[in-house]
Amino acid sequence: MFQGSMVALVTPMQKNGTLDKKAFNELIEWHIRSKTTALIIAGSTGESATLDHAEQEEIIRLAVTQVAGRIPVIAGTGSSSTQATIECSLNAKKAGAQACLIVTPYYNKPTQEGLYQHYKAVAEKVNLPIILYNVPGRTCCDLLPETIERLAQLPQIIGIKEATGKVDRATEILKRCGSSFAVYSGDDATALDLMLHGAKGVISVTANVAPLKMSEMCEAALKGDSKKAEKLNQELMGLHQKLFVEANPIPVKWALHQIGLIPAGLRLPLTPLDARYHTELTQAMQQAGVVLEHV
Secondary structure (H helix, E strand, C coil): CCCEEEEECCCCECCCCCECHHHHHHHHHHHHHCCCCEEEECCCCCCHHHCCHHHHHHHHHHHHHHHCCCCCEEEECCCCCHHHHHHHHHHHHHHCCCEEEEECCCCCCCCHHHHHHHHHHHHHHCCCCEEEEECHHHHCCCCCHHHHHHHCCCCCEEEEEECCCCHHHHHHHHHHHCCCCEEEECCHHHHHHHHHCCCCEEEECHHHCCHHHHHHHHHHHHCCCHHHHHHHHHHHHHHHHHCCCCCCCHHHHHHHHHHCCCCCCCCCCCCCCCHHHHHHHHHHHHHCCCCCCCC
16 A cells, blocks of 8 residues: 655754744655655654644644645554544544554553554544554564564554564564565665565655655665665665664754755754764765755
């Protein structure tokens, strides 16, 4: 249903933290021109942790309106509360999203049975395709392959964003769940390897900054053209690494500001990228062929 280079889209903000809707719409048009295959709205990269429910629904609706059916819009709707996740997912459906990306509950550290029951409850209430999202580095909660296998039996649950960066973990999920269950990389640095092992694509931070090259790399990988994919991926590798020198989305928003696509705004507790990282991130952008405006 969804595949290729899917961008975990930033949420443009002014320096005072207000949403910049004009920049948001212009980013969407840039991604469509650059062959991005889907937009993930209000995910971790979109600063979902600092968006209130009204803002979250608003930017999903804005994205759906701007896209006008040209590519899928997937809404990040996960939270630590099962009921809140259900409500956010229902709001995303009302706003026109084609699917939900739902991160494991964070902070409260549920058991594997608790995770199964959490996702099962959401799937029973929300008539949209659901993509699981496992990112234990952020959540301190690891959705294990055996639990994923159980969840893959539920018709609403179509895939997983696996962000551990462990290729063997992703291949185990593929073996357990079969080809009808989609595995997406949530780690840009290992995304190519995962796709060559059967993953359907990547939910990418790098695609924010170099969308066309990321799209071309994913297209080559999914076609089995490993030589072309590896060449493009090598050019992107600096971004895969340097976009995480500080917590995402601090570096990626700085990079997009350097390109001239968004204002410099972040919301506290995130703060602007430390100056000591500017040169190395600029070099990674240049290695990827990104044209800089503010240098």
